[in-house]
Amino acid sequence: MLSVYIKTYGCQMNERDSEAVAAQLVARGYALAPTEQVADVVLINTCSVRDMAEQKAIGKMQTVIGQARKKRPDQIYGFMGCMAQSRGQSLIDQLPDVDLVLGTQKFHRAAEYLDDIFAGRRDKIVDTDVEEDSEAKIREHILPGGGEKAVTAFVSIMQGCNQHCTFCIVPFTRGEERSRSIPDIVAECRDLASRGVREVTLLGQIVTSFGKRDIPLKDGRSAFVQLIEAVHEIEGIERIRFTSPHPKGYGDDLVEAYARLPKLVESAHLPVQSGSDRLLKAMHRGYTRERFVNLVGKLRAVKPGMGITTDIIVGFPGETEEDFADTLSLCSEVEFDMAFGFKYSPRRDTPAAAMPGQLSEELIEERHQRLLTVINDLAARKYERYVGRQVQILVEGVSRRNAARFEGRTSCNKIVVFPGSERHRGQLLDLRIERVGHYTLYGDPAIHLD
Numbered sequence: 257m258l259s260v261y262i263k264t265y266g267c268q269m270n271e272r273d274s275e276a277v278a279a280q281l282v283a284r285g286y287a288l289a290p291t292e293q294v295a296d297v298v299l300i301n302t303c304s305v306r307d308m309a310e311q312k313a314i315g316k317m318q319t320v321i322g323q324a325r326k327k328r329p330d331q332i333y334g335f336m337g338c339m340a341q342s343r344g345q346s347l348i349d350q351l352p353d354v355d356l357v358l359g360t361q362k363f364h365r366a367a368e369y370l371d372d373i374f375a376g377r378r379d380k381i382v383d384t385d386v387e388e389d390s391e392a393k394i395r396e397h398i399l400p401g402g403g404e405k406a407v408t409a410f411v412s413i414m415q416g417c418n419q420h421c422t423f424c425i426v427p428f429t430r431g432e433e434r435s436r437s438i439p440d441i442v443a444e445c446r447d448l449a450s451r452g453v454r455e456v457t458l459l460g461q462i463v464t465s466f467g468k469r470d471i472p473l474k475d476g477r478s479a480f481v482q483l484i485e486a487v488h489e490i491e492g493i494e495r496i497r498f499t500s501p502h503p504k505g506y507g508d509d510l511v512e513a514y515a516r517l518p519k520l521v522e523s524a525h526l527p528v529q530s531g532s533d534r535l536l537k538a539m540h541r542g543y544t545r546e547r548f549v550n551l552v553g554k555l556r557a558v559k560p561g562m563g564i565t566t567d568i569i570v571g572f573p574g575e576t577e578e579d580f581a582d583t584l585s586l587c588s589e590v591e592f593d594m595a596f597g598f599k600y601s602p603r604r605d606t607p608a609a610a611m612p613g614q615l616s617e618e619l620i621e622e623r624h625q626r627l628l629t630v631i632n633d634l635a636a637r638k639y640e641r642y643v644g645r646q647v648q649i650l651v652e653g654v655s656r657r658n659a660a661r662f663e664g665r666t667s668c669n670k671i672v673v674f675p676g677s678e679r680h681r682g683q684l685l686d687l688r689i690e691r692v693g694h695y696t697l698y699g700d701p702a703i704h705l706d
């Protein structure tokens with residue numbers, strides 16, 4: 257039996273794509289190898305969002321090949337995902353041992369292409385073409401954490417993005433927006449529920465644009481809200497999350513859905529990117545700081561406990577000290593529960609890469625550190641407020657922080673570690689918070705309520 261090892265870099269969309277490739281290969285008779293050393297096929301699913309992510313994936317492949325080539329002359333190597341899409345044949349030119357380069361609309365062809373390579377029908381394969389309906393082919397699941405024990409699962413609902421933010425390579429690597437049909441997604445969620453999954457995360461590069469062009473409004477409700485309503489009907493699914501939305505995609509229908517649909521979690525990831533209107537315009541984000549703050553206000557009016565997280569880019573071309581101060585003040589005004597700060601990295605073919613006013617790495621690093629300090633201080637104060645409060649978590653399994661404990665997440669997306677056992681897995685459990693750690697809450701054994 258042949259075996260495959262898949263290493264994934266990047267976002268949840270990449271994790272989901274790797275799960276789909278793994279499911280496809282297992283169905284074709286492959287085993288999943290525990291390490292790259294013992295695998296017959298090593299696939300690296302790549303990210304292009306920052307140059308460092310690309311260099312990491314290339315470095316990893318170089319290391320794997322360097323360690324194994326002499327001992328395992330028949331081992332097959334492949335790149336897939338965003339960097340495979342954007343670099344194509346040049347990856348094989350750079351690393352001639354690589355056999356397969358699979359673009360973002362070709363994940364479903366992995367097994368077929370590996371068969372061709374093993375059978376000697378083809379030597380090197382590079383496929384980064386556009387493929388009609390590829391979004392509907394990412395369906396089968398290999399669930400993480402031991403398969404049938406998984407409590408949560410990612411469901412890919414759409415691919416691509418038409419927004420063209422000036423810093424972002426995604427529209428080039430993932431292509432135009434393409435959405436699956438609602439019945440198809442619901443069927444996948446039903447299947448997951450029948451396998452014990454209690455929480456689904458609906459995934460896409462810009463989920464709030466789901467079905468925009470193909471599914472008409474229904475009683476003023478967007479296709480995305482219609483999809484959430486349909487998933488909400490599924491027995492066994494207790495919670496619905498989604499990522500990534502675009503702040504400008506949060507219409508009143510979606511805000512109102514939080515009040516109406518109890519399975520929709522009290523959590524919103526709203527990537528703001530900057531607190532400066534000047535930079536938001538240069539980034540082509542399509543909203544102002546005021547509109548963003550109003551949106552947060554609307555969400556908190558509907559759900560006062562709403563956890564709000566965000567992404568922020570530091571060092572966008574032309575960012576002045578004043579622009580950066582606007583970003584810091586926005587963080588304090590909104591009081592994000594968590595923010596991911598990204599150092600700006602110029603990406604090929606994006607408008608921002610050619611903009612004047614590119615900042616030095618030192619300045620970006622210095623601002624990034626200042627941002628992290630503000631974000632971490634705000635979050636620490638927010639987490640402290642949970643001490644003594646009762647929260648409900650969905651228990652996901654053994655804690656990633658402490659293997660002797662279990663963990664789950666609150667509806668507002670806070671991780672809670674507690675001394676549970678297997679019988680708690682998949683349960684909605686009420687706990688009282690005793691103490692906090694770094695972005696973690698701890699429930700006390702003496703008073704957890706069964």
Ligand code: SF4
Nearest residue numbers: 417419420421424426
């Ligand atoms: S909306 Fe998101 S994925 Fe689309 S271009 Fe902007 S940052 Fe990239």
